[in-house]
Amino acid sequence: MSQSIRIQLNGTEREITPAVSVRELIVSLDLEPELIVVERNRSILRREQYADVTVEEGDVxxxxxxxxxG
Amino acid sequence: MTPTATASDSEPRTDPDPLVVGGREFRSRLLVGTGKYASNEEMVAAIRASGAECVTVSVRRVDLDRTRDEAILHHLDPDEYFLLPNTAGCYTADEAVRYARLGRATGFTDFVKLEVIGDQETLLPDPQATIEAARVLADEGFKVMAYTNDDLVTALRLEDAGCAAVMPLASPIGSGLGVVNPHFIRQIKRRLAVPVIVDAGVGTASDACYAMEQGVDGVLLNSAIAGADDPVRMARAMRLAVEAGRAAWRAGRMPVRGVAVPSSPDHGMLD
Incomplete structure (x- = not known):
């Protein structure tokens, strides 16, 4: 299995470790999950889903x- | 004895006249934006001085390099202010719907300031796309406050589409030109049942006062405060101007006459 996966994060290609949840991704970026809205492949995730949804190769x-x- | 209370503190208690949009009451008829301030501290101080409760915010990508602290929620307490997400920067109905949904997903509100721009140079709205997006969002349960031009027919269509408020421009966004077409603004106000809020183009306090004197329900502005030399002072001026304009409109102005009419008695003059 590959040591990293490639995703498109806020318009920029990034390599991240596999099998991380959306929540883990947010926290790893030093952001507060309560203040962030996540859109994954054009669908908005509910905040309760952050911990359960795994970031996959090729995710936008x-x-x-x-x-x-104003 | 004549009471000596000021209009700002006595009137709301004795003569309630709140702005109500989509079933929600707002403590001020002035709505302000949070963009273009030199610093977050200045933005917070100006918004406080404006007395506004409803403040617009934009939905944008988090700056992952964190060059500066853009997160508005680090600066404005959502218990103190009503955060109204906008769809500024959107040029199609689909894009505006996408931004509106992201704004709602923050969990603070189902209100949205819908804005679909039709022309990059003038930032004038795209009426057709705005109506289309308003319909979709109203069907999804959004309380849509739609930025539009000063055209009556578009305003009527937006009301039909289910908007909670219709917000015609005074003049182009950020122009500071003031109310260029007061007649059309009055016409829109006269024909719509939902609140009408003048949004964009206000340059100084007299513009805000004049807009309110046309009978509209509120004024939304941003650049006029953020772009002033002293934003906090201008914010206070805007608060007073909106209150004054509202009071003047409710008072009913004297008729305009083409001739002079003396204000002092013409009898009792000395020989």
């Missing part, structure tokens, strides 16, 4: 949050 993941805007 968007991590978004609220910023200042």
């Amino acid at each position: 993941i968007e991590l978004v949050h609220f910023v200042g805007g």
Whole structure:
């Protein structure tokens, strides 16, 4: 099995360790899961799903949050 | 004795006149954006001074390099302020629906400030795409507050689509040109049952006051405060202007006359 998988994270290709959950991915990036919304392959994940959904090879993941805007 | 309380603290208690959108009451008729401030501290201070409860925010990718702390929730307490996610920057109905859903997924609100831009240079809205997105979102249970141009027919279609509020522009976003077509704004207000909020184009306090004097339910602005030399002072001016404009409209202005009419008695003059 490969030591890493390739994903598309916020528009950038990244290599991450296999078998991590979305929650683990968020925490590994030093972000707070409660403040983040995750879109995985164009579907929005509910916050309760973060721990159960595993990041897969080729996933397109968007991590978004609220910023200042008018 | 005549009471000496100021309008800002006495009026809400004695004469309640809240803005109600989608069944929710807001403590101020001024709604403000959170963009374009020099610092987060200045943004927070200006919003506090504005007295606004409803503040707009945008949905964007987290900056994974973290060059600066953009997370609005680190700065504004969602228990104190009502965060209204916008779909700013979207050019198609599908894109706006996607951003609206992401905004709702934060778990704070089912309100959305719908904005679908039709032209990059003027940032004028795309009425057709806005109506299309409004319909989809209203069907999904969103309380849609739709940014639109000052066209009555578009406003009526947005109301039909199920919008909770319709928000015609005073003039283009960030232009500071003020209310360019007060007649159309009054017409929209007269014909719609849902709240009408003037959104975009306000440049200074007199613009906000004038917009409220047309009878609209509220004013939404961002650049006029963030782009002022002293945003906190301008935020306070906007609060007073919106209150003044609302009070003037409710008071009913005197008729405009083409001739002078003296204000002092013409009798009792000395020989």
